[in-house]
Amino acid sequence: MAHHDLVIVGTGSGNMIVDDRFAGLDVAHVEATRFGGTCLNVGCIPTKMLAYTAEVAETVRAASSLGVDARVERVRWRDIRDRVFARLDPIGDEGRAYRRAHGTVHEGAARFTGPRAMTVDLAGGGTAELTADRIVLAVGGRPVVPPPVADSGVPFDTSDTIMRIDELPEHLAIIGGGYIAAEFAHVFGGLGCRVTIVENAGTLLGGMDESVVERFTEAARERFTVHTGHAVEKVTGAAGDVRLHLDDGTEIRADRLLVAAGRTPNSDRIDAGAGGVDVDDAGRVVVDGFGRTSAEGVWALGDVCTSHPLKHVANHEAEVVGHNLAHPGDLRAVDHDLVPAAVFTTPQIGTVGRTEQQCREEGLSYRVGMTDYADVAYGWAMEDERGFCKVLVAPDGTLLGAHVLGPQASTLVQQLVQAMALGVTAARLAEVQYWIHPALTEVIENALRDAAEED
């Protein structure tokens, strides 16, 4: 039985906590899979590296519409994959080596055996029993696998595995219509695979602003085969020949199946109850505004507890929890206001604040400012016919939300995140600065002016 001053369970954002502030303490890190967590290994970063590569392939294919006849001659998938992971894997490895050199690392899955007591099923065999003065739960989440797939016995991939496959499938079927499904459809579609998406709901990216949903779904239907409004009832077949049977009788045959039907917190894997750690109905570890769980001395951060399963949120929570551990007398609160997000697809999406339907549902008064890329000069340069910037403006002129769809959306929206965080009105924002002409940012300027003009 080892006793540590501090145990961090999970090395994604969890690995950001321990620094010089904790020198002199006996610290242990616990990791069940790869050091570095979801973002580095199976999430944000590798997907974005692949998404950008797919975007480039799409750019090649679309070039002739600009007068540049171009062709993709070969997609070297293994080279792409290896380029990505040859860069990323060493980062996790270095993190692991560093923690081993500067403290204890328990490699295996940890679960509570009592208050601040855990057992780790070591990856190398055996178990480690440990107790700690303080424990941080940063064990993240994992893909949900719906019963028709899980029960079928048919091989499938999730975001955990699909990026490390050896060969591109000819036809990839994707179950799910959220941002993960959308990004992988973009990645594999861009790299030349035929892609079929099956989504229960009537559209893709449900929950995003309705204009984004409408135009994105429309774009996806042009690029991929998209089945919406129907569920997968049964999965049959075998590796290389997967068959999805939908509830309307449709049968889809593909040579690979990706399940991207949402994620669930890993709270069910840590025997939270034994540690006195409350978990809510959605499976999230319950935390207060400072990152404290219901168990004395046990903190949590990231996907295991947050309602915003995004890396920038987990990093913020790690910063707050780290501060709070180091300064017990000066607790900081987590800030979940104005959390932006992006979807790295073609078209790309950047979003912050309320959607228009949320404004309506909340009964808010609001004005809409909307400008298409096709209405600004840089959009002409791009021959973009789909992109837009939409801002939702309160009667006092401040922004309620902003949504951008099109090239550079993840970059463009940040300026509006900044404006919202600073509480600047749309009209002032439009007027206070010179907007470079003819840069793509004019789509923001004009959306802001459009909202102001409704006055």
Add this chain to the structure above:
Amino acid sequence: MAHHDLVIVGTGSGNMIVDDRFAGLDVAHVEATRFGGTCLNVGCIPTKMLAYTAEVAETVRAASSLGVDARVERVRWRDIRDRVFARLDPIGDEGRAYRRAHGTVHEGAARFTGPRAMTVDLAGGGTAELTADRIVLAVGGRPVVPPPVADSGVPFDTSDTIMRIDELPEHLAIIGGGYIAAEFAHVFGGLGCRVTIVENAGTLLGGMDESVVERFTEAARERFTVHTGHAVEKVTGAAGDVRLHLDDGTEIRADRLLVAAGRTPNSDRIDAGAGGVDVDDAGRVVVDGFGRTSAEGVWALGDVCTSHPLKHVANHEAEVVGHNLAHPGDLRAVDHDLVPAAVFTTPQIGTVGRTEQQCREEGLSYRVGMTDYADVAYGWAMEDERGFCKVLVAPDGTLLGAHVLGPQASTLVQQLVQAMALGVTAARLAEVQYWIHPALTEVIENALRDAAEED
């Protein structure tokens, strides 16, 4: 002799002035060339449309470094050119038709014959004599042609003509190293021409921040043949076989010559003196803070008078002058603070505020925050090895300047323009908002944090 209440000379930003506020007045517009001015016809917009097309061609060529083997099979120059001008020419034509339907249009070059009296050498022959209560000079500028070229009798292009040529040259020689030269080098290099740049100074883009200059010049030397530090002494040859003789004995043979050695205001073409309009040593019409020239009732805006020959500045000046004409008792001042600019090349450049060398020359205390694209995840996705964001921060934490080089620079820098306009400190800017991970904007976040860390 026609008398008008208001005469606008030049229909670039000048065409933005007259609206409902001037209903009931007798208004005339005068245009010596094409309606719409430099930006629409021979400047910002067509160059950006071509620059983006060239960027796409460059993306195709670079794709194999990402694992996507791709090839440019053919550049259909005439289709590219016609796509651009088929979109832009009608805009100028519609502007002309609108003004003819709603007032008087004099087509020809105007010059003063006395106070608020002008004669127009009509394009169709003959002259029009006119007087006006108020005159706005918005006659713009034109390319400078250095004597060795002008005197040679050898055919050459400028930005006025190069975009409408019929065939791409095999080898384009460019005299000049400023942003216009850089953009055309990018355009024609990207579209497959061999490009040679000859610049008197030791680097390209002199006057921009020294880090931008260094990395841009380095990038240009990889893409093009670049002769710096030597002047063209003599030009010989003929159409299709132009020879530039440099002062170090070098001879450059090219099949086309583009002169992009700066621009000069058109003040010398309007007989300003006869109108009582003062012109400074740089050839700019002298205006006060409200846009008034030295001649009673004569105003000016844009490249003919401004020290910032940029469309977004001319538009602002047109807005101010328009307001001041409509509200003589409530004059607004022109704001030339924080004028950003972008250069649409590969790499792209976005810039605002002071350069580092200006900070030094002014004896300012400042800190530098700098982050390479290669140090953020989206830069990894792009495999970018050259881009950076640099911020210059005053002791009070506010930004003195910001400079971005790399993909999306013209978009990225706008967020820093906004921050400077709002007077937010670098540290607050970094902390006040969630930065989407892993978007390219992290290069801004990290530069801001880098500047803060020097404390």
